[in-house]
Amino acid sequence: MTAFQYPNGKKRPITSSTGSLAPKKASISYGNRGMTLEEDLNKSNDYYLKNDIAIIHKKPTPVQIVHVEYPKRSAAVIKEAYFKLASTTDYNGIYKGRYxxxxAKETKNKTSFPLRNFHEHQIHHMDAVTAHGGLAFVILRxxxxxxxxxxxxxxxSTYWKDxxxxxxxxxxxxxEKEGIRIKTGISPRIHYLQAVDALYFS
Amino acid sequence: MTAFQYPNGKKRPITSSTGSLAPKKASISYGNRGMTLEEDLNKSNDYYLKNDIAIIHKKPTPVQIVHVEYPKRSAAVIKEAYFKLASTTDYNGIYKGRYxxxxAKETKNKTSFPLRNFHEHQIHHMDAVTAHGGLAFVILRxxxxxxxxxxxxxxxSTYWKDxxxxxxxxxxxxxEKEGIRIKTGISPRIHYLQAVDALYFS
Incomplete structure (x- = not known):
C-alpha cells in the first residue's frame, strides 16, 4: 500500500511503479479508470489470496528513517525519512508450489518498452531467481x-545486456511474440496468473 | 535495514524483532556481541546471496506515509509517517528451488518461548504458505x-491454536525435540540454511 489519502481527499501515490526513487504526482490512466498499475496489482493479489490461489504481496516501499518522535500516549511518529532504492523487485510469493x-512497469510509448524503466540490480536479481529455479518475470503496461x-x-535481461x-x-x-497478453477485467483486475500458467505451466 | 545511525553515533533499531509496532530502545544481547537478531540475519542473508546459495531478503519495514515535502534540488523528505503492522512475515525468498x-523472534525466557511474540495474521500466513508447498518456519533466539x-x-501454529x-x-x-539447533559463527553468523537442510532436505 503506497497510496494514501490526503485530508482533502486527493489520492497520491508515494512511489511510482516506473522505478524512479522520487515520488511523482498521480497520473491518470484514462484507459483504466484512473487506477495505477500498482493499485490494480494489489487488488489482483488480494483476489488471489482470498481465493487461496496464490500468496503474492507487494513489498513495502523501502524508507530510510532518520528521526522518530515518541509522543506520550500516542503512536511513534516518523518526522524525517527518505525514499530508498529497492534492492529487489517489488512483488514476490508462491504459486503452485513455485517461487x-x-x-511491474508501465510506459506511454506505443511501439516499444524503454529499458530505462529498469535498474541494473533488478536485472541481476531476476537472473539470480531464474538460476535458483524460481519464476521471474515482468508485467508491462x-x-x-x-x-x-x-x-x-x-x-x-537479453535486451538489457545488449x-x-x-x-x-x-x-x-x-x-507480443515472446510474452503473453494478460486479460483484464473486474475481479481480478489483472489476471496475470493465467499468463503465468500459459508461459510456465502449459 | 531498520537500524540507522544517529548523528551522535548511537545505533537504534526502528522496529523490534519481537513483533511489536512501537519501536523500542536497542537492547544489547551480551551473548552475541550486541548484534540484534535482525542484523545477524541480514548479514547471513548477505553471505548466502554473495555465495549464490540462496536469495533471501528481509522485507522493508512497512510505513504509512502521511506527508512528503519536495524541496527543490534535493531529495523528497517524508515529514510525517507511522509504523504499520506487517501483513506477512519479515523474510522470504528462494532456496534450492523452494519458496x-x-x-525471527527472540526471548529472554529460559524455559519456553512466549506466543505473544507472534501475531494471528503471521500464523495464518505461514499456514497458507505451507499449504501452497512452501517452507514456512520460525527462527527463535x-x-x-x-x-x-x-x-x-x-x-x-499448533501451540497457537491451543x-x-x-x-x-x-x-x-x-x-529442542521438534526443531533444529542452528550453528552460529562468524560467516555466516546464523547458519540457518544448514538447519533448513536438516529439517526439510534430509
Missing part, C-alpha cells in the same frame, strides 16, 4: 492502449 | 543463553 518474483503483457525476465551496442528499448512486437 | 518464508533454533511453523485452553508459550523441550 514467483516480478516487477502500455498505458496508452491499456494493454498488459507478461514477459519472462530473460527477455528483458543495450550498449544496440537499442535502448524492447520492441513491442518482440513482447 | 522460503520465515519470521533464546537471548540469555544465545541459543538459536529453527522450528517448522506448524509447531508454532493457547485458549492451554499454555501461552512453547516449552523449550518441545522446541
Amino acid at each position: 514467483i518474483d516480478f516487477e 502500455f498505458s496508452t492502449t491499456d494493454e498488459h503483457y507478461l514477459v519472462d525476465s530473460q527477455l528483458v 543495450q550498449e551496442n544496440n537499442r535502448k528499448s524492447i520492441p513491442k512486437n518482440s513482447i | 522460503i518464508d520465515f519470521e 533464546f537471548s540469555t543463553t544465545d541459543e538459536h533454533y529453527l522450528v517448522d511453523s506448524q509447531l508454532v 493457547q485458549e485452553n492451554n499454555r501461552k508459550s512453547i516449552p523449550k523441550n518441545s522446541i
Whole structure:
C-alpha cells in the first residue's frame, strides 16, 4: 500500500511503479479508470489470496528513517525519512508450489518498452531467481492502449545486456511474440496468473 | 535495514524483532556481541546471496506515509509517517528451488518461548504458505543463553491454536525435540540454511 489519502481527499501515490526513487504526482490512466498499475496489482493479489490461489504481496516501499518522535500516549511518529532504492523487485510469493518474483512497469510509448524503466540490480536479481529455479518475470503496461503483457525476465535481461551496442528499448512486437497478453477485467483486475500458467505451466 | 545511525553515533533499531509496532530502545544481547537478531540475519542473508546459495531478503519495514515535502534540488523528505503492522512475515525468498518464508523472534525466557511474540495474521500466513508447498518456519533466539533454533511453523501454529485452553508459550523441550539447533559463527553468523537442510532436505 503506497497510496494514501490526503485530508482533502486527493489520492497520491508515494512511489511510482516506473522505478524512479522520487515520488511523482498521480497520473491518470484514462484507459483504466484512473487506477495505477500498482493499485490494480494489489487488488489482483488480494483476489488471489482470498481465493487461496496464490500468496503474492507487494513489498513495502523501502524508507530510510532518520528521526522518530515518541509522543506520550500516542503512536511513534516518523518526522524525517527518505525514499530508498529497492534492492529487489517489488512483488514476490508462491504459486503452485513455485517461487514467483516480478516487477511491474508501465510506459506511454506505443511501439516499444524503454529499458530505462529498469535498474541494473533488478536485472541481476531476476537472473539470480531464474538460476535458483524460481519464476521471474515482468508485467508491462502500455498505458496508452491499456494493454498488459507478461514477459519472462530473460527477455528483458537479453535486451538489457545488449543495450550498449544496440537499442535502448524492447520492441513491442518482440513482447507480443515472446510474452503473453494478460486479460483484464473486474475481479481480478489483472489476471496475470493465467499468463503465468500459459508461459510456465502449459 | 531498520537500524540507522544517529548523528551522535548511537545505533537504534526502528522496529523490534519481537513483533511489536512501537519501536523500542536497542537492547544489547551480551551473548552475541550486541548484534540484534535482525542484523545477524541480514548479514547471513548477505553471505548466502554473495555465495549464490540462496536469495533471501528481509522485507522493508512497512510505513504509512502521511506527508512528503519536495524541496527543490534535493531529495523528497517524508515529514510525517507511522509504523504499520506487517501483513506477512519479515523474510522470504528462494532456496534450492523452494519458496522460503520465515519470521525471527527472540526471548529472554529460559524455559519456553512466549506466543505473544507472534501475531494471528503471521500464523495464518505461514499456514497458507505451507499449504501452497512452501517452507514456512520460525527462527527463535533464546537471548540469555544465545541459543538459536529453527522450528517448522506448524509447531508454532499448533501451540497457537491451543493457547485458549492451554499454555501461552512453547516449552523449550518441545522446541529442542521438534526443531533444529542452528550453528552460529562468524560467516555466516546464523547458519540457518544448514538447519533448513536438516529439517526439510534430509
